[in-house]
Amino acid sequence: MSWLQSLYASTIGKKAVMAITGLIIFGFTLGHMAGNLLAFFGEDTFNNYAATLKGNPPLLWGTRLLLLTVIPLHFLTAFQLIKRSNDARPAAYSKWQPQRSTYASRTIRFGGIYLLGFIVYHLAHYTLHLTNPEFSGYHDAQGRHDAFRMVVEGFSNPVNVVVYLVAMLSLVFHLSHGAWSMFQSMGLNHPKYNQLRERAAWTLAIVLTVGFSSVPIAVLSGVIHR
Amino acid sequence: MKITLNVWRQSGPDAAGSFVKYEVDGVNADMSMLEMLDVLNDRLESKGEQPIAFDHDCREGICGACGFMINGVAHGPEKEITVCQTHMRSFKDGDELTLEPWRAMAFPVMRDLMVDRSAFDRIIQAGGYVSVRTGSAPEANATPVIKDNADLAFEAAACIGCGACVAACPNAAAMLFTSAKVSHLGLLPQGQPERDKRALDMVAQMDKEGFGHCTNHGECEAVCPKGISVNFIARMNRDLLSATLRSTR
Numbered sequence: 001m002s003w004l005q006s007l008y009a010s011t012i013g014k015k016a017v018m019a020i021t022g023l024i025i026f027g028f029t030l031g032h033m034a035g036n037l038l039a040f041f042g043e044d045t046f047n048n049y050a051a052t053l054k055g056n057p058p059l060l061w062g063t064r065l066l067l068l069t070v071i072p073l074h075f076l077t078a079f080q081l082i083k084r085s086n087d088a089r090p091a092a093y094s095k096w097q098p099q100r101s102t103y104a105s106r107t108i109r110f111g112g113i114y115l116l117g118f119i120v121y122h123l124a125h126y127t128l129h130l131t132n133p134e135f136s137g138y139h140d141a142q143g144r145h146d147a148f149r150m151v152v153e154g155f156s157n158p159v160n161v162v163v164y165l166v167a168m169l170s171l172v173f174h175l176s177h178g179a180w181s182m183f184q185s186m187g188l189n190h191p192k193y194n195q196l197r198e199r200a201a202w203t204l205a206i207v208l209t210v211g212f213s214s215v216p217i218a219v220l221s222g223v224i225h226r
Numbered sequence: 227m228k229i230t231l232n233v234w235r236q237s238g239p240d241a242a243g244s245f246v247k248y249e250v251d252g253v254n255a256d257m258s259m260l261e262m263l264d265v266l267n268d269r270l271e272s273k274g275e276q277p278i279a280f281d282h283d284c285r286e287g288i289c290g291a292c293g294f295m296i297n298g299v300a301h302g303p304e305k306e307i308t309v310c311q312t313h314m315r316s317f318k319d320g321d322e323l324t325l326e327p328w329r330a331m332a333f334p335v336m337r338d339l340m341v342d343r344s345a346f347d348r349i350i351q352a353g354g355y356v357s358v359r360t361g362s363a364p365e366a367n368a369t370p371v372i373k374d375n376a377d378l379a380f381e382a383a384a385c386i387g388c389g390a391c392v393a394a395c396p397n398a399a400a401m402l403f404t405s406a407k408v409s410h411l412g413l414l415p416q417g418q419p420e421r422d423k424r425a426l427d428m429v430a431q432m433d434k435e436g437f438g439h440c441t442n443h444g445e446c447e448a449v450c451p452k453g454i455s456v457n458f459i460a461r462m463n464r465d466l467l468s469a470t471l472r473s474t475r
Contacts, residue, residue: 003470010429011399011439012466081439088331088398088438094245095298095324099394101443106396108441181442187464189457 011084012185014077019182021074026179028067029171030204033211039224040214043148047140050147075116082109104177111170118167125154152226155219164216168209175205227253227314229262230322233278236335239342243335245324255315259302260285260292262314279338287311287451290386293393294339295326300390300449308388308451328393332400332435343389345435346403350387352431353424354407356416375413382410384452391446391454397438402446404432405462406454412465422469429466 007013038049053060098106124130132154138146155161179201183189218224229250236243250266257265260282267277283291292310296302302312317323325339333341383406391402408425411417417424440459447456 003473003475006430006475007467007470010433010466011401011437012429012463013470015439015463016467085397085399085438085441088436089329089396090331091329093295093298093326093329095295095326097298098443098445099299099448100445101396105441105443177442184442184456184460185440185463187460187462187467189460189464191457194457 011081014081015185017073017077018081019185021070021077022178022182024066024070025074026175026204028063029208029212033208036215037211039148039151040218043140043146043226046148046151047142047144047146051144054145071119075112078109078112102177104173105181108174108177111174114170115167115174118163118170121163122167125160126150149226151215152219152224155216158220161216161220165213168213171212172205172209175208176202179204227255227317227319229253229314229317230320231266232322232324233338234326234335235278235338236327237276237337239334239336243338253314255313257314258285259296259309259312259314279336279340281340282310285310288386290388293328293388293390295324295328295393297324298326300328300393301388301451305448306451306453308386308390311451328389330392330398330437332398332437333389333392341389343387345437346387346389346400348435349400349404349428349431350407353420353427354411355420356411356414357419358416369415371415379410379413382406382413382454382458385410385450385454386452388451390449390451392437394445394449395438395440396443396445397441399440399446400432400435400437401440401459401462402450402454402456404428405458408462408465409458412461421465422473425462425465425469426473426475429462 008017035049035053039046121131125132126135129135132150135150135153138149140146140148155164180197181201183197215224231248231250232245233248234243235246248266250262253262253265260280263278263280270277280294281291283289285292287308287310290308292308293301294309296309296312301307301309302316304312304316327333327335327339328341328343329335330341332345333343336342385403385406387403389403392398392400395401408428411424412421442456442459444456447454
């Protein structure tokens with residue numbers, strides 16, 4: 001397996017790792033967003049969805065294990081690459097004018113760092129209930145975990161909504177660059193499809209961000225309520 | 227024209243450098259950037275000061291010897307041009323220009339605006355060659371080449387190795403240079419025998435020299451005097467990944 005090690009040691013191999021792990025995380029967030037939107041269909045649908053996920057351990061733990069591998073790998077590789085980039089230019093320019101790079105491409109690492117903090121908070125908030133231990137005790141009339149109540153109460157707090165919305169704003173920029181960049185990193189490039197790649201990245205990034213943001217905004221504005 | 231220059235002065239590889247301000251009067255708009263520096267250097271020498279060191283050779287924009295940052299842009303404000311072909315008419319009377327050498331760990335500053343780009347030579351040595359049958363010359367049309375590939379190979383071969391891509395890249399990556407060299411041989415039938423080995427060896431050498439990685443900003447393409455496309459970087463990524471999977475190494 002030394003070929004795999006030398007691939008990972010190379011700058012191009014590391015970018016391939018960023019692309020593949022990024023694609024998996026991206027796929028998960030699409031599914032996650034679709035699930036979240038069920039909150040608009042009311043308590044019963046949402047709690048039923050939550051119970052269905054919890055009632056399918058292979059799916060639940062398969063996804064969790066995959067993400068627990070892929071997300072740390074994405075961040076670890078990113079930090080190694082950032083270090084490499086810093087080492088590659090020890091003395092900064094006194095003056096540097098960007099010619100082609102975009103706000104999204106230049107801030108992708110900062111968005112990523114915010115998202116890392118956000119993921120930790122998000123897990124502590126809605127998955128592990130460390131920030132709100134009372135969430136674990138919520139049950140609906142059918143005895144299912146009342147995920148709907150948890151979401152409504154969580155997003156009734158404007159501070160939480162701001163934390164989530166900033167994360168979603170980071171996500172739109174992160175993905176608008178990352179989601180086409182991964183094709184480039186994997187060598188998937190063709191003049192016929194290059195423009196499509198960038199448009200699809202922006203479209204999907206906006207769909208994800210709007211979809212994710214709609215739930216906290218709807219709760220805070222009273223559209224989704226108990 | 228009167229131009230104010232802030233020039234990076236550094237007496238040697240290990241010396242500390244700093245910016246020094248020069249007021250240059252009587253600049254002709256038709257002078258090239260380097261001719262303007264020649265005039266300034268004459269004046270410095272007549273005062274007994276050390277002239278500003280910069281690399282140059284053909285002064286026709288085709289050799290790749292010259293290059294430095296002008297106001298934070300590699301080769302200056304004009305597109306697809308080197309500093310020797312950047313003329314003072316690109317600037318206005320009274321402009322202040324900051325001239326700074328390429329900055330990268332793999333391109334140590336030798337003196338003033340001169341950097342050591344021998345890292346590029348070592349990348350070429352690692353795989354920038356093809357096997358040829360020696361002896362009598364082969365029949366010229368014996369090997370068919372797809373026209374599109376011939377054109378692409380030619381675009382890649384236009385790289386003059388000036389180092390602007392590294393200089394402009396926020397990660398000081400040599401991806402555009404290396405990908406142009408990997409591609410211009412890899413696109414042609416004559417380059418196929420070493421295709422995998424070439425990608426593996428040239429990328430390994432590029433990494434060893436301490437260049438950064440690609441984050442797809444496109445800054446390299448924007449400053450490249452030969453307009454080489456970042457599509458070649460994707461091609462190199464593809465070559466490297468498939469060579470890794472396919473080769474016996």
